[in-house]
Amino acid sequence: MPTALITGATAGIGAAFAARLARDGRDLVLVARDGDRLEAAAARHREHGVSAQVLVADLATVEGRARVADRLADPAAPVDLLVNNAGATQRRPFLEADPALLQGQHDLNVTAVLQLTRAALPGMVQRGRGAVVNVASMLGFATGSRSTYTAEKAWVTVFTEGIAATLAGTGVRALVLCPGFVRTEFHERAGLDVGARRGLMWLDAERVVEECLADLARGKVVSVPSPQYKAFATLIDLLPRPLLRRLMAAVERGRR
Structure with a gap:
């Protein structure tokens, strides 16, 4: 059976990827820090008749990354789809953030x-x-006071576009998923108050995953889920960078 390895697989977008891929008949390798949540998730996915391996790893550490990298490189158990989903941000802006926490986030x-x-x-x-x-x-298309997170996500986008070009003609694809606001645990874990999470700009993780996999099947390199965020991405491309910085700064001030 084709095998998918998903990081951050116990909640949010990662959990939605795991559920959809299990329904599609893919065997899974589930990666996260919480072993108990991983085991519970694996048990649910095995109900679809697939294998679900649990791999406990903290990807902010050298040891955790090495453990997962070794599994990905194992020729005896090939992985056909890697979903690099695990990620984090924090509430404090750059000058107020703990340097060790910034490094871990990076x-x-x-x-x-x-x-x-x-x-x-x-x-x-x-x-x-x-x-x-x-x-x-x-946010990787824009800028803001959480400069490390936006810069990190911009790097992921440009990196993936470059990898996709490198892979041309190999039969292997690379896609970067660029969602907007998604109803997950992400903001709560970061200590960010985002209100009731209702309205046009809030998406369900399941929808994000469905659109991402459809874009992957179509050979797209950048996946922006939902018409509203596609329009937003187009607007960002058209705005001069100085104007965009001023607009994002005003948004940040309004949230404080």
Whole structure:
């Protein structure tokens, strides 16, 4: 059976990917820090008749990344789809944030994506099939006071576009998923108050995953779920960068 490895697989977009892929008949390797939640998730997915391996790892650490990279590079158990979904942000702006926490966030959002993609791709290219989905954010197209997070997600987007070009003709694909606001645990974990999470700009994780997989099947490189966010991404492209910075600064001031 084709196998997918998903990081951050116990909640939000990662959990939605795991549920959809299990229904499609894919075997799973589920990665997260919480072993109990991983085991519970794996048990649910096995009800669809697929294998679900649990891999407990903190991707903000050297040891955790190495553990997952070793699994991705294992020729005896090939992974056909890697979903780099795990990510984090924090409430405090750059100048107020703890440097150690900033480094951990960077290692999770950037270093893990780099190292796991590098571990997975050689085997995929050798087999002539496979795909990598890297989860970024609409914020990667913009800017804001949470400059590290927006910069990290911008890096994921540009990195994936470059990888996709490198993979041309190999039978292997790369796609970056750039969602906007999604109803998950993400904001709560970061200590961010985002209100009732209702309205046009809030999406369900299941919808985000459905649109992402459809875009992957169509050969797209950048997936922006929903018409409203597609329009927003187009607007961002048209705005001069100085004006965009002023607008995002005004938004940030309004949230404080």
